[in-house]
Amino acid sequence: MIKKLTEENRLQLMEFVCKKPAENLFIIGDVEAFGFNNEFQTLWGQFNEEGELVAVLLRYESNYIPYAQGPYDIEGFAQIINSDPNMRELSGLKEVVEKLEPLIPKKKRSDNSFYYAKCQRLLESKTQEELSRVEKLTLNELEENVELLKGVPEFKTSNITVESKKRMIENNTGRTYFIRVDGEMATTASTTAENSASAMIIAVATKEEFKRQGLATVCMINLCKDLLAEGKELCLFYDNPEAGKIYKRLGFEDIGFWNMYRYI
Numbered sequence: 001m002i003k004k005l006t007e008e009n010r011l012q013l014m015e016f017v018c019k020k021p022a023e024n025l026f027i028i029g030d031v032e033a034f035g036f037n038n039e040f041q042t043l044w045g046q047f048n049e050e051g052e053l054v055a056v057l058l059r060y061e062s063n064y065i066p067y068a069q070g071p072y073d074i075e076g077f078a079q080i081i082n083s084d085p086n087m088r089e090l091s092g093l094k095e096v097v098e099k100l101e102p103l104i105p106k107k108k109r110s111d112n113s114f115y116y117a118k119c120q121r122l123l124e125s126k127t128q129e130e131l132s133r134v135e136k137l138t139l140n141e142l143e144e145n146v147e148l149l150k151g152v153p154e155f156k157t158s159n160i161t162v163e164s165k166k167r168m169i170e171n172n173t174g175r176t177y178f179i180r181v182d183g184e185m186a187t188t189a190s191t192t193a194e195n196s197a198s199a200m201i202i203a204v205a206t207k208e209e210f211k212r213q214g215l216a217t218v219c220m221i222n223l224c225k226d227l228l229a230e231g232k233e234l235c236l237f238y239d240n241p242e243a244g245k246i247y248k249r250l251g252f253e254d255i256g257f258w259n260m261y262r263y264i
Helices: 007-017 025-034 074-082 094-103 139-150 162-171 215-229 241-250
Strands: 002-004 041-047 053-060 063-068 089-093 108-119 134-136 176-181 184-192 198-206 233-238 253-263
Touching (some): 007 025, 007 041, 025 063, 041 074, 063 094, 074 094, 134 215, 139 198, 233 241
Antiparallel strands (some): 041 053, 053 063, 089 253, 108 233, 176 184
C-alpha cells in the first residue's frame, strides 16, 4: 500500500532512511528542512502488510527521488510521477531508478550516471601545521570564492552563485573551506545538503597556477575531518575515475551509481 506521508510518519520514515544516511542524503535533508506540509514538497511511503515502511518517494518541486532497500511497487510510484505534468527530473540510486525509468513516458533531455561514494573514516592525515592553513568561508568572502570557481574550467557553466552559497551558509545546509597562498584564494572545497546524519562534498577546485601542490587534499581532509567529528557520513558524486582514485585514497568507497534523468 502506498500513501502520502505526514508528520505522524516522521519517526518511522527517519528510522528507515537513516539506516543508509549517505544514500538518503537528499531525503533526510529535505525532511529536516521542510517537513511534510509544503506545496513544493511531498513524500509517499509504501507499507507492507505488517505496516513496515519498505519504500519512499520524495517530490521536491519538479524533482523525484525514490528509495527502497529491496523490491517495491514500481508501477505505483510511476503512476504518482506520471500524474504530475510539471515533473522534470528523476534521480536516485541506479538499482532503484533504473527499474522505474522505463515506465516514465516523457521525452528525456539528458541521461547521466555518476559514481557515488561515501566516507565514514579518513585514511589520510596531515600535520596540524598544514591543516592550520585551511579557513572557513564567511559571507564577506562569497564573491571571491565564486570567482575562483568560475575561473576553473569544469565549473564555468555551474549554477553556483553568491546567492546560493549565502543561502547554504545561513541555513546551515552547507559550508566552504579554502586555502590562501600569498593572500590569494587558491583552493576550495564545499558541502551541500548537510543534515544531521550526512553531507555531500561538492565544488573541489584549485586555480591552475596552484595545482599539483597538494592544497586541495589538505582542504578536503580538514573539511572531512570536521564533518566526521560531527557524526556525519560523507558522500560525493564523480564521473572521472582519476578523480575517484584521489577520493579513495582519502577514505571514500564506491557504494554504487547515482542516475539522473532530466525531461523536457
